[in-house]
Amino acid sequence: MSTTVPAGYKWWSGGKSPFNVSYGKLMMWYFLMSDTFTFGAFLISYATIRMSQNYWPDPNHVFNAFPGFGHANLPLAFVSLMTFILIMSSVTMVLAVHEGHKMNRRGVEKWMAWTIVGGLAFLACQAWEWTHLITGMHPVLVNGQIEELSTTVTGNPWGAAVPGLMHEGHQVLTPGPIAFGGFFFGITGFHGFHVFSGVVINLIMLIKTRLGHFDQRGHYEMIEKAGLYWHFVDLVWVFVFLCFYLV
Amino acid sequence: MEHSEHVVASPEITFPHEPAANTKRIWKTFWILLVITMVELACGLTIYTIHKNPDFSYSTVLFIKGAVVILSLAKAFFIVSVFMHLGDEIRNMTLTIVVPLLLFVWFIAAFLWDGNSWRNLRNEFNREVPGQTQPAKPEVKKPGALD
Numbered sequence: 001m002s003t004t005v006p007a008g009y010k011w012w013s014g015g016k017s018p019f020n021v022s023y024g025k026l027m028m029w030y031f032l033m034s035d036t037f038t039f040g041a042f043l044i045s046y047a048t049i050r051m052s053q054n055y056w057p058d059p060n061h062v063f064n065a066f067p068g069f070g071h072a073n074l075p076l077a078f079v080s081l082m083t084f085i086l087i088m089s090s091v092t093m094v095l096a097v098h099e100g101h102k103m104n105r106r107g108v109e110k111w112m113a114w115t116i117v118g119g120l121a122f123l124a125c126q127a128w129e130w131t132h133l134i135t136g137m138h139p140v141l142v143n144g145q146i147e148e149l150s151t152t153v154t155g156n157p158w159g160a161a162v163p164g165l166m167h168e169g170h171q172v173l174t175p176g177p178i179a180f181g182g183f184f185f186g187i188t189g190f191h192g193f194h195v196f197s198g199v200v201i202n203l204i205m206l207i208k209t210r211l212g213h214f215d216q217r218g219h220y221e222m223i224e225k226a227g228l229y230w231h232f233v234d235l236v237w238v239f240v241f242l243c244f245y246l247v
Numbered sequence: 248m249e250h251s252e253h254v255v256a257s258p259e260i261t262f263p264h265e266p267a268a269n270t271k272r273i274w275k276t277f278w279i280l281l282v283i284t285m286v287e288l289a290c291g292l293t294i295y296t297i298h299k300n301p302d303f304s305y306s307t308v309l310f311i312k313g314a315v316v317i318l319s320l321a322k323a324f325f326i327v328s329v330f331m332h333l334g335d336e337i338r339n340m341t342l343t344i345v346v347p348l349l350l351f352v353w354f355i356a357a358f359l360w361d362g363n364s365w366r367n368l369r370n371e372f373n374r375e376v377p378g379q380t381q382p383a384k385p386e387v388k389k390p391g392a393l394d
Contacts, residue, residue: 051365060298097332223334227330
C-alpha cells in the first residue's frame with residue numbers, strides 16, 4: 001500500500017482533510033491512542049509498585065507450566081506459544097486487509113476466519129493459565145506455620161525461599177508482594193477482554209463480508225478498521241509479555 | 248486490473264492508497280517479529296540461568312533487560328508501521344499519532360523514579376522489617392494494600 005502525493009502539496013490550505021484518511025479510520029486511531037494511555041497507565045503503575053519493593057517474584061518461577069506436562073519446569077514455554085498465536089493471528093488479519101484492498105471477498109472470508117480461530121486459541125490459553133495460577137497450591141511459611149497458598153488477587157505464594165525448609169518435596173517460600181496477583185490478573189484480564197471484544201468485532205466483520213455488505217459499499221474499509229483494533233491487541237501483548245514475563 | 252475500480256472510501260481521502268502488489272512485505276515482517284521474539288525468549292532464559300547463581304551480577308541482568316525493552320520497541324515499530332499501515336500514511340497522519348505518545352517518556356521516567364525513591368525511603372525509615380517489604384503478620388494488612 002502506498003500513496004503518491006505531488007511534491008510540495010499544501011495539506012493545510014483548507015477544503016480537505018490534512019490527514020488523507022477517512023473520518024472513521026482517524027477516530028479509530030485516536031481511540032487506540034487513548035487506549036494506549038490506559039494500558040500505559042496500568043503497566044506504569046505496576047512498574048512503580050514493583051520498583052518500590054525489595055523483592056519481586058521471578059516470572060521464570062511463576063510461569064513455568066505447560067498443559068499436559070504436569071510439574072515439568074518449562075519456564076516461558078507456554079507464554080511463547082501464546083505470543084506466537086497472537087503474532088500469527090496478526091499476520092492473518094493483515095492478509096485479510098490485503099485481500100480487502102483487492103476486493104477479493106473469498107480471500108477476506110478465509111483470513112478473517114483464521115484470525116478468529118487465532119483469537120479464540122489465545123483466549124483458551126489464557127483461561128488455562130489463569131486456572132493453573134488460581135488453583136495451583138504452594139507451601140508458604142506464614143507466622144511460623146506452613147500454609148498452602150495459590151496466586152490470587154489477595155495471596156501470593158511467590159516470596160523469597162526459606163533456606164532449607166521443604167514440605168512434601170517442595171521448597172517452602174514466604175508470602176510475596178500482595179500486589180503481584182492484582183496487577184497480573186488485572187492487566188492480563190483487561191488485555192484478554194480486548195482480545196474477546198476483538199474476536200466479536202472480527203466475527204461481525206466476517207458475517208458482513210459473507211453477506212456481501214462491503215462489495216455493495218464498494219470498499220472493505222471496515223476490515224481495515226477492525227484490523228487496526230486487532231493489531232493493537234497484539235501490540236499491547238508485546239508490552240504485557242515484556243513487563244510480566246520477560247523482565 | 249481489479250483495483251482500477253477501487254472506490255475511494257470517503258471524501259476525506261484526497262489521494263487514494265495504491266494496494267500492495269503482493270504479500271511479500273507482510274511475510275517478511277512476520278519473520279522479523281518471530282526472530283525478535285526468539286531473541287527475547289533467549290534473553291529471558293539467560294536471566295533465568297544467571298539467577299541460579301546466588302552471586303549473580305545485577306548490572307548484567309539489567310543490561311539484558313534493557314536489551315529486551317529495546318527489542319520490544321522494535322517489534323512495536325514493525326507492527327504499527329507495516330501491519331497497521333501507519334508507515335504508508337502521509338506525514339501529517341503519522342505525526343498526529345506518534346507525537347502525543349512522547350508523553351510516555353516523562354510518564355515512565357517520573358513514575359519509575361518515584362517507585363525507586365519510595366523503596367529507598369521505606370528501607371531507610373521502616374526499621375522494623377529491614378530488607379523485607381512483606382509484613383511479618385499479613386492478616387493485619389488491609390486487603391488490597393499495595394505493600
